[in-house]
Amino acid sequence: MSQATLMDGTALARRIVEETARQAADLTARTGVTPCLATVLVGEDPASVTYVRMKQNRSRKAGIASRHVSLPAETTTAELIGTLTELSADPAVHGILLQHPMGHHIDERAAFEAIAPEKDVDGVTLASFSAMSFGLPGFASCTPGGIMRLLDAYDVDPAGRRAVVVGRSAILGRPVGMLLLGRDATVTYCHSRTPAADLSSVLREADIVVAAVGRPRLIRGEDIKPGAVVVDAGYNAGNVGDVDFDSARERASLITPVPGGVGPMTIATLLSQTVEAAVRQTGA
Amino acid sequence: MSQATLMDGTALARRIVEETARQAADLTARTGVTPCLATVLVGEDPASVTYVRMKQNRSRKAGIASRHVSLPAETTTAELIGTLTELSADPAVHGILLQHPMGHHIDERAAFEAIAPEKDVDGVTLASFSAMSFGLPGFASCTPGGIMRLLDAYDVDPAGRRAVVVGRSAILGRPVGMLLLGRDATVTYCHSRTPAADLSSVLREADIVVAAVGRPRLIRGEDIKPGAVVVDAGYNAGNVGDVDFDSARERASLITPVPGGVGPMTIATLLSQTVEAAVRQTGA
The missing domain is CATH 3.40.50.720 (NAD(P)-binding Rossmann-like Domain)
Incomplete structure (x- = not known):
């Protein structure tokens, strides 16, 4: 029997990231603004540390600045919400990624909802779910x-x-x-x-x-x-x-x-949506 | 062949409305607050007029006050949003029903979203959809x-x-x-x-x-x-x-x-959720 064609996520992701890098460079050239993705990590789970570092590296290669916030494992939900609210209000930050899963003492839903929908480039808020459900503007x-x-x-x-x-x-x-x-x-x-x-x-x-x-x-x-x-x-x-x-x-x-x-498509989408967020927020 | 048992929505709805009326009376007795459902109608479509009137009649029988806002057919989306925003902010109103469908010139989604989620007893906002999708507190x-x-x-x-x-x-x-x-x-x-x-x-x-x-x-x-x-x-x-x-x-x-x-279950749910909203909003 003939075998299936492989769907090459690595190659497609590379093309998307290249296009994303072009858009980022164009935005920076036109406005002086560099797209910025804030990453927030609670605790020091080794897999999560690796994931966040990888996302930062990929961001940098695409012309996206990173701002990393590392919080101790014992951070409360309220403290985490405080951090996310500040990042949501910071005009220099265009996208926010809260690395998850987090410790069981964190109310994950409450934390996600502290991310402003227009910066929810990871698509974890209820607003983003609604947008996906009804084909409205928003991030996937x-x-x-x-x-x-x-x-x-x-x-x-x-x-x-x-x-x-x-x-x-x-x-x-x-x-x-x-x-x-x-x-x-x-x-x-x-x-x-x-x-x-x-x-x-x-x-x-x-x-x-x-x-x-x-x-x-x-x-x-x-x-x-x-x-x-x-x-x-x-x-x-x-x-x-x-x-x-x-x-x-x-x-x-x-x-x-x-x-x-x-796998590669997930990160490519994150980067692409971060630049899209930056373009929208700068009105450029 | 044996026939299916009928699911008697009329009888079940009656029991739910009776229980709702008891809860409404109890709230009024304890707090002096009468649950209030605001109904908003744009234009004079005869079927919509009939529906709204029926909902008002059922409300009254359940001990729920009605406040009706009738807007002309040519009302713009912005004007409708203005009305819904006022009702959302009015502490005497506990639930809001925007009769739909509306004229094609109205942005229905934008209008729905002007309803405060805690007053969305008809369950039309994206917040209510998210609540239903993830089993979170909110109205169906x-x-x-x-x-x-x-x-x-x-x-x-x-x-x-x-x-x-x-x-x-x-x-x-x-x-x-x-x-x-x-x-x-x-x-x-x-x-x-x-x-x-x-x-x-x-x-x-x-x-x-x-x-x-x-x-x-x-x-x-x-x-x-x-x-x-x-x-x-x-x-x-x-x-x-x-x-x-x-x-x-x-x-x-x-x-x-x-x-x-x-059909009868839809109205019974509306009334039941209106009293639930009033109970929550009065903190009683």
């Missing part, structure tokens, strides 16, 4: 936004197709389902409470599969409809996605590798 | 909220069941799907761009069907899974729902009649 959650850019780049039109989103998290499953619905797909949400037989039967009818649940190799090739488009946003230990890649690629027409599929 | 859109109350009253637990929502409007299809997802159903959204064959195949696997599309008798009994729960939120000329009642009741286990199913 970065992974859902990156997935839609990937589908567009490979000419996958969701209109009238059956899409299944496996997972229903606030910044991945739920919003990507809303984005697909806004593009006229017939959308099914499956999740941890979906019986295995139902998941299997829904997958077998799906033209577009978005796996966003964080369970290694949950989705097997035998459940993929021949010719389907498979997007694996899973992130599990050992660079294993939510999709069993080897069996799925035998049936899909297009499939994202892990790594090198959705 | 009245028809989705009424549907969930109806399911609860008939002991229909959506958890782990397959639900299909036919329709994706901002205040009906989309939010009721989110409410069902929050209750752990596997949810599929079908809509005008869903091919007929897909609609049929999704319906045939659905344990819970919510029809909310406004197309008379679109859903036929032959597509209803035996034993399914069928909720018809359609409103079409001649009191015809979106479901072909006679054929569907032969296969469903529970079904809402039209009229007398979802």
Whole structure:
């Protein structure tokens, strides 16, 4: 059987970041303003430290300045909200990224809501979710936004197709389902409470599969409809996605590798939205 | 074949309104405050005039005061926003209902967003949609909220069941799907761009069907899974729902009649949420 074409997120992300860098340079040349992304980290979780550093490095290469705020692990929700409110009011900051997950003592929703929607380039506020749900102006959650850019780049039109989103998290499953619905797909949400037989039967009818649940190799090739488009946003230990890649690629027409599929698109979307925010805020 | 049990929205709505009236009377007795629903109508569309009058009458019977604002058909969006902003700031008003649809010259979304979320007892703001989507405190859109109350009253637990929502409007299809997802159903959204064959195949696997599309008798009994729960939120000329009642009741286990199913639940939810808003706002 023929194998699926790989959806090359690394290459597409590179093109988006190059275009973003051009826009950033253009803004700076015209106005003297350098786009600035503030990153906020609570505690010193090694993975989170690495993620934030990577985002800063990528920002710099794209001509985006970083401002990093590192808060101690014992920071309270109120203190974190104070920091985010200050950054939201600071005209030199155009985008705000609050690295998460955070410690359990933090009210994550309350913290997210302290980010001004026009600076929510990570798409974590309720305002951003509403914007995604109804096609209003605003920023996408970065992974859902990156997935839609990937589908567009490979000419996958969701209109009238059956899409299944496996997972229903606030910044991945739920919003990507809303984005697909806004593009006229017939959308099914499956999740941890979906019986295995139902998941299997829904997958077998799906033209577009978005796996966003964080369970290694949950989705097997035998459940993929021949010719389907498979997007694996899973992130599990050992660079294993939510999709069993080897069996799925035998049936899909297009499939994202892990790594090198959705991951790079998430950061590219973050950078692109940061420059977009800077352009809007400078009115340039 | 045995026929489905009717889900009696009229009777359940009556019980909810009775309980609401008790809560309103209790609030007034304790605090001297009478819950107040402001209704805003733009223009003189006869159906809208009738709806608003009915809501005012029902309010009065439940011990809720009405304040009606009638605006001329040529009212601009800015003027309407002005009115809604005043009502949002008025401490004597606890809930606001903006009758819709409105004339095409009105930016409906901008108008809705002028309603303070804590007074959005009709559940039309983006804040209310987010609250429904993530199980946060806030008000439900009245028809989705009424549907969930109806399911609860008939002991229909959506958890782990397959639900299909036919329709994706901002205040009906989309939010009721989110409410069902929050209750752990596997949810599929079908809509005008869903091919007929897909609609049929999704319906045939659905344990819970919510029809909310406004197309008379679109859903036929032959597509209803035996034993399914069928909720018809359609409103079409001649009191015809979106479901072909006679054929569907032969296969469903529970079904809402039209009229007398979802309709009365919508108003009951509006009144119940108005008193809840008054209780919250008076801190009583």
